[in-house]
Amino acid sequence: MSLEVIILAAGKGTRMYSDLPKVLHPLAGKPMLVHAIEQAQTLKPSQTHIIVGHEAQKVASVVEPMGAQCVTQNQQLGTGHAVAQAMPMVDNLAVVLVLYGDVPLVPGVLMQQLVDKAMHGDLAVLTVTLDDASGYGRIVRNDQGHIQAIVEHKDANDEQLKINEINTGILAAKASLLNNWLPRIGSNNAQGEIYLTDIVAMAVADGIAITNLQPDYPQQTQGVNDRVQLAELERWYQQQQAMQLLRDGVQLADPTRFDLRGELTAGKDTYIDINTIIEGQVSIGDGVHIGPNCHIKDSHIGAGTQVLANSIIDKAQVAKNCTIGPFARLRPGTVMHDNAKVGNFVETKKTTLGKDSKANHFTYLGDTNVGEQVNIGAGTITCNYDGVNKFQTHIGDGAFIGSNSSIVAPVTIGAGATIGAGSTITKNVENNNLAIARGKQRNLATWAKPKKC
Structure with missing residues (x-):
C-alpha cells in the first residue's frame, strides 16, 4: 500500500505581521514547512501534496524543488476543505498522512507509527496532553476511554473545556475512508468552517477503530501562530x-x-x-x-x-x-x-x-x-x-x-x-x-x- 502526504500551508499567518507566508518563516535556519517536508520524506511517500493559498508562488518556489506538488486552495474554508482539494490527485488505495506546515518538529518516526496504524485500517490521530489546553480542540472519550469526537475550543461546553488532551490535527487514514467522509462534513460550528476533525465522529459511526499516539515532548507537535x-x-x-x-x-x-x-x-x-x-x-x-x-x-x-x-x-x-x-x-x-x-x-x-x-x-x-x-x-x-x-x-x-x-x-x-x-x-x-x-x-x-x- 502506497503513502501520500498532504501538508496544509495555505494560511497567511496574520499574527506574524509579515509579508512572508507563515510557513516560510525560518526555524533553525530553514523554513518551518521545509522541516515538515524533510521529515515526511523519510517515509518515502509516492507523492507529497502542499496545500497553498496565500502567496502561493513564494511557497511553490521553495517546495517544488524538493519534489512536492502544490495544490491551490482558493478560499480558506477550513482544514477539511483544504485536504479535500488534494484528494482528487490521491490514489484511492493509498494511505494519507495529513500534516501542517506550521507544525515543523514532528519526528519522522512518529509519522511512521501513525501510518502503520492507518495501514491496518484505523483512523490514527496524534494527540497531546497539556497543562493548559486553552484554544485547542479537545479529545472526547467515552467511559471505556475510546475516542468519540474532537470538539473545537469555541464549540466546547464547560465539561469538555476541562479536558487536557488536545488534537494536534495530524492524522493518517486510508484515502478511501477520507473520500467517503470529507464530502459529508458540514460547517455548522462557531467558525463556520469545514473541520477535518469531524471525521472522528464519522469514523465512530462507521465502526472504524480510532487509535491515537502522543509525542515524547509537547513541542514536537507545537504549532506556530506568532x-x-x-x-x-x-x-x-x-x-x-x-x-x-x-x-x-x-x-x-x-x-x-x-x-x-x-x-x-x-x-x-x-x-x-x-x-x-x-x-x-x-x-x-x-x-x-x-x-x-x-x-x-x-x-x-x-x-x-x-x-x-x-x-x-x-x-x-x-x-x-x-x-x-x-x-x-x-x-x-x-x-x-x-x-x-x-x-x-x-x-x-x-x-x-x-x-x-x-x-x-x-x-x-x-x-x-x-x-x-x-x-x-x-x-x-x-x-x-x-x-x-x-x-x-x-x-x-x-x-x-x-x-x-x-x-x-x-x-x-x-x-x-x-x-x-x-x-x-x-x-x-x-x-x-x-x-x-x-x-x-x-x-x-x-x-x-x-x-x-
Whole structure:
C-alpha cells in the first residue's frame, strides 16, 4: 500500500505581521514547512501534496524543488476543505498522512507509527496532553476511554473545556475512508468552517477503530501562530540539539548560547565556546577548539585546528592543526593546508594557503594560490579585480612578502622570492629574486613644520 502526504500551508499567518507566508518563516535556519517536508520524506511517500493559498508562488518556489506538488486552495474554508482539494490527485488505495506546515518538529518516526496504524485500517490521530489546553480542540472519550469526537475550543461546553488532551490535527487514514467522509462534513460550528476533525465522529459511526499516539515532548507537535511561539520553539529545538551534541562528546561552553542551523558532525574532544553559530553542513575533526562568537557555514575544519574569537568561516576547507583568527574571515573557496595560519583581520576568498604558510594580520588574499612555508606580511593585499574581471596571483614555496605590499594580478611570485616592504608588484618575480617597487625616499633638511594660524 502506497503513502501520500498532504501538508496544509495555505494560511497567511496574520499574527506574524509579515509579508512572508507563515510557513516560510525560518526555524533553525530553514523554513518551518521545509522541516515538515524533510521529515515526511523519510517515509518515502509516492507523492507529497502542499496545500497553498496565500502567496502561493513564494511557497511553490521553495517546495517544488524538493519534489512536492502544490495544490491551490482558493478560499480558506477550513482544514477539511483544504485536504479535500488534494484528494482528487490521491490514489484511492493509498494511505494519507495529513500534516501542517506550521507544525515543523514532528519526528519522522512518529509519522511512521501513525501510518502503520492507518495501514491496518484505523483512523490514527496524534494527540497531546497539556497543562493548559486553552484554544485547542479537545479529545472526547467515552467511559471505556475510546475516542468519540474532537470538539473545537469555541464549540466546547464547560465539561469538555476541562479536558487536557488536545488534537494536534495530524492524522493518517486510508484515502478511501477520507473520500467517503470529507464530502459529508458540514460547517455548522462557531467558525463556520469545514473541520477535518469531524471525521472522528464519522469514523465512530462507521465502526472504524480510532487509535491515537502522543509525542515524547509537547513541542514536537507545537504549532506556530506568532513570533513569540516561533522564538519559544526555536529555543527548545536548539536546546535539544545542544544536549545531543553533549551526549555525543562535544563540549559546549554554554548550551543555551549555541545555535545549530543545519547538520554538524564533530570528532572527540571538540570544544565550542559561547555564541557560535553552525550553519549548513559542517564537519569538525578531533580536538578542534572554536572560540566565542564564531560563525561556521558549509565547511570542514581539520583535527587540532584552533578557531579564535569572532571569526567567520564560509564554504572553506581547513586541514589539520591550523590557526584562524581572531577576527578572521574565510570566504567561499578558501583552502588551508596543514599548519597554515590566518590571523587577525585577515580575509581570504578563493585562496589556497599551503602547508606551514601564514598570513598573520591585516591582509586580503583573493584568487590567490600560496605555496608552502610562505610568509605574508601585515597589510598585504592581492589586487585581483580591475573593475570588470578577476585575476589570479601565484606565490611559490618559501616566498617572503614584506609588509604593506600590493600584488597586482595577474602575477606570479617565484619560490624563495622576497618582496620588499611597501612594494607594488605588477610584474612576475623569478625564483629567489628580491623585488622592490617603491618610490625613492627623499629627506629635506630645510623643511619647515607648519604652524597654527
